[in-house]
Amino acid sequence: MLELIAATTIITIALVPALRLTRDGVARSEELENAEMRLALCTSKLEEEMARTAASWNLTTQVGDFGDRGWGQLRFMVAKSDAIADGGIPDSLATIDVVVWHDEDAGNDLDSNERQTRLTTKLAKLISYEYEATIH
DSSP: OHHHHHHHHHHHHHHHHHHHHHHHHHHHHHHHHHHHHHHHHHHHHHHHHHHHHHHHOOOOOEEEEEGGGTEEEEEEEEEEEOOGGGTOBTTTEEEEEEEEEEOTTOOSSOOTTSOEEEEEEEEEOOHHHHHHHHHO
């Protein structure tokens, strides 16, 4: 009987670290999945805004979430500007900055401790973009 109790104790002591490693691995896997989803959604939103801006040169800022895609806790902000101070050239070159973040506190704003993904690009205004948008 003592041997059985000793064996059970040894197995229990050995399993505690293994369970902790498993739990940590699952948490890292979930964080990696969330980071990949933030990147995919950020890339998609950047491409969408590049097309929209090229067609209409609409430089409005947008804020929203991805609830329609099943990721309601992920929010985005798109800031577009052709101001010189932002690296643009008025009516010729715009910067497009997209941030996607996990809104952990559901506050609808980006807090410093919330995980985020940011992509930024520049877009030149070309007559051919506007022409293609009106043709199709």
